[in-house]
Amino acid sequence: MQQFSLQDTFLIKQFERTGKHQDTDLRSYFQIIFIEEGKGRHFVNEFIVTYTTGDVFLIAPEDKYWFEIDGTTSFCYFQFTESLFSSKMNLPDRSYWLHRIEGIIHSPNQMPGDIITNPYDKALIWHMHNVIIQEYEMGKEFYKHNISNMVSTTLSIIARNILRDIKPVKKTGNKDQHTTIESLLNYIRQHVYDTDLMKISAIADKFNMTSSGISAYFKKKTGDSLHHYILMYKIQLVKYRLINTDFTVSEIAYQLGFTDESHLTRIFKKYNGLTPKQFKKQEEARPLA
Template identity: 50%
Template sequence: MLKKMFMNRYTLHETFVVHQYSIDEWEAKPHNHNYFEIIFIEQGKGYHTINGIRFPYKENNIFLLAPEDTHHFEIEKRTNFTYFKFTELLFSSKINLPDRKYWLQRIEQLLHHPNIIPGDAISHEGDRNIIWDIHNLVLEEFKNEKIYYQEIISNAISTILSIIVRNISEKYNPKKKETPASYNKIDLILSHIRQNAYDNDRTKINFLADKFNMSQSSISTYFKRKTGESIHQYVTKYKMKLVEYRLQHTEFTIAEIAYQLGYTDESHLTKTFKKHFEMSPKQYRKELAINN
């Protein structure tokens, strides 16, 4: 039996919605969607399968699902769920957040992070407590709609995502003794590049070689063997993915995007972009507008 604890209601320009359920049986088939979900388990237990990987869930677990993730639950004990669902518009420049550039960095890390940690998103109990406190704040603001509630909710979700990214990043820290042996070094290198794509110095070969205790020649050879690309090629291609994403989902100017991603100027970004997409960023954005 399904009990919906309060009606679904869209806010924040239809970019954010809260669902709350108390159920004994999961009736939905495995499915994906085109938005993000943060799922809170208030009580209950069972199994959660994300992208084919099955693991137990319990009270106070927190899950993050990105667009295109497929999931379903198997419920063993009646479970209370709270879902925060939101789209890219929540962290685009359509909402005038002063820190929207940092919002975008958090989201991009989550979008492009290799999905090899699909379970409970939090590894530090202190962080878990903080997120649950923010969860309570969001529910109050969402229900009461007091002045500035939209800005409060937007910043609250930003904080939750930042904490989740921190927990994921720490799991990939190669200097931590508890890093599981199953995490290949190439996964750690790729994760570092994705997390530091905005800082040119931290993605250079000499920095990577020092961080991962390899010589510059050995890390270059190893990276090429594992990915089929040089480090420079991979970094450039990844940055182009970020540029494309920002052209699609934000209103940043080309100059602003160039600055955010560490290019010397707009012309440098445009030249690189044209090599990959056979058109300039301005032409790309114009094509998007025509097709949409």
């Protein structure tokens, strides 16, 4: 059996730069960038943000970014591939952890900038940063397991800062003046794993609307039906788990609220032209870029 190697999926880099710093390599990995000391401007995709000591950035593989540095900046990069999310990590609760990381990966319209806005979380994530580096450098017994769990915690902290809290709608008698399409989408992303909470009636109750009212509102704002959007989002997560974990189709069906493997297979093939097993086999045979 192939042994899991932490070096295959996780790497730490610490360095100083002046002037302009740009990563020109083609990346297949994520990066958590810690600004240990320094200030300047961070360019990511079409955005420009200022940065200073203590900021933390999350960079996805497809992001184009660079730094314009005032003076000298000390960087620390945590680099990791999606293999870090696989069952090979043997985390205590893989399914729960996948919920968190999938929220990060699939959260649309993520704005660039310092991703940790809560002061408590800011102190906590920097503490995790320090401990992970110590474990990584010392390499003592069980250090791989310890790092795996601490990276899991770090990503969970990032996830709860990215996925904004859903504020309950006050029952004031007015229409859904506090309801926005983004809050609806956030609610779906956070609770898609809970079949009961994904019922139209439950979502309507959450936002103090009728089932027909929230369905019409969603259709007006997105052009898609609420039921179809939830189903397509689940299919997106199915694809992610087929590619990046060794969960069986039956296990994935259970995790995402399908009746059984047969139900998931029928729905998946309807929209993709392949069964989940055929899709997984196709992706495994795809040559690496």
